[in-house]
Amino acid sequence: NAGVTQTPKFRVLKTGQSMTLLCAQDMNHEYMYWYRQDPGMGLRLIHYSVGEGTTAKGEVPDGYNVSRLKKQNFLLGLESAAPSQTSVYFCASSYKGTDFTGELFFGEGSRLTVL
Amino acid sequence: AQSVTQLGSHVSVSEGALVLLRCNYSSSVPPYLFWYVQYPNQGLQLLLKYTTGATLVKGINGFEAEFKKSETSFHLTKPSAHMSDAAEYFCAVSVIGSNYKLTFGKGTLLTVNP
Numbered sequence: 001n002a003g004v005t006q007t008p009k010f011r012v013l014k015t016g017q018s019m020t021l022l023c024a025q026d027m028n029h030e031y032m033y034w035y036r037q038d039p040g041m042g043l044r045l046i047h048y049s050v051g052e053g054t055t056a057k058g059e060v061p062d063g064y065n066v067s068r069l070k071k072q073n074f075l076l077g078l079e080s081a082a083p084s085q086t087s088v089y090f091c092a093s094s095y096k097g098t099d100f101t102g103e104l105f106f107g108e109g110s111r112l113t114v115l
Numbered sequence: 116a117q118s119v120t121q122l123g124s125h126v127s128v129s130e131g132a133l134v135l136l137r138c139n140y141s142s143s144v145p146p147y148l149f150w151y152v153q154y155p156n157q158g159l160q161l162l163l164k165y166t167t168g169a170t171l172v173k174g175i176n177g178f179e180a181e182f183k184k185s186e187t188s189f190h191l192t193k194p195s196a197h198m199s200d201a202a203e204y205f206c207a208v209s210v211i212g213s214n215y216k217l218t219f220g221k222g223t224l225l226t227v228n229p
Contacts, residue, residue: 004158031214031215033216035219040221040222042205042219042220042221042222043159043205044219045216048214048216050214056214058216090158090159094215096215103164104151104161104215106158106159106160108158109157
């Protein structure tokens, strides 16, 4: 059972370069999220999606773009990477149910370093 | 907007000792509260949750937490720590109508000493 898969797991970029992180889930979940984790800051929501073709801003969206063209995939893009975007990025998904469980299913993370 | 505050970024206990990780929340509407655990180099996994009903909730690996509205708290406890409990623990809050978005605390790193 794959669950939530993130690629790549590690990446080093130079300032100004662009890249895309891919998140794929095989649980048929409606909701998907991108968080970033920084030491002492916990997890902060970047963008999220409540369904195919829809996205919304989270707490720290600046410098990032997202797309959800297919229900199972949620892409996070950095158009012009900055050192402040050095972080560990987590994708998560959740199903939309009448009983709110609040359980997010997380990927294993993508560690990005911007030099 | 809702928020959580975790008291203590690092807690150290001896194996077999009581584990107490503190979490206080702020919310203008009834909250849903969660504890997640993160083992090194892994994603987060749900430990336990409070949505409605019984205020004392039990989770995996012997952990439990009690929702105390009067104290706006949701502290995590375990009677006897095990070496395998060493991890980072995150308290999180959500409210109905928020598209299941969770707001996380900054985390508490639990160290278990032999």
